Amino acid sequence: MNIAKTENNQEQKEELFMSASIYDFKLTEMGGTPIDLADYRGKVLLIVNTASKCGLAPQLRGLQKLHDEYAKQGLVVLGMPSNQFHQELKDGDGTEEYCQVHFGVTFPLTKMVVLNGKDAHPLWQFLKAQTGSGAIKWNYTKFLVGRDGTVLRRFAPVTTPEKIEPDVVQALG
Secondary structure: OHHHHHHHHHHHHHHHHHHOOHHHOEEEEOOOOEEEHHHHOOOEEEEEEEOOOOOOOOHHHHHHHHHHHHHHHOEEEEEEEOOOOOOOOHHHOOHHHHHHHHHOOOOOEEOOOOOOOOOOOHHHHHHHHHHOOOOOOOOOOEEEEOOOOOEEEEEOOOOOHHHHHHHHHHHHO
């Protein structure tokens, strides 16, 4: 009986995430400033789970380059640090400064999030549901969201920002 309830709750949760909009989510920047994704309506979003001590962290430079090059055209790069794979600074303390100093990051970084499991951040549950994809397998998984809020594509961690650039340009129209 409990199993049926759990399965039913999971189905209800999946239905909710299929009917929700990217603009329904609210986040918090590392410094405590609220982020309402509704404020990004009409923009192209590139949402990335980051980890400053990951071997893929040099991608932050490429993400910053995309941010610098296309922000005026409507691109918003949003980094969401996670320690799900044990490669982030303890409790996120100093992550923002570390990314700024070592990689020149100026795009928004949120407070630390969980990507998978029962405690996964609702935005990450939504992104996975929208793309019909499974668990986040590693740091630097990226989701590209169109100007209309449609989740366009999920990119693997090893897909560099340079390889994503044509998709970003197409989404910017």
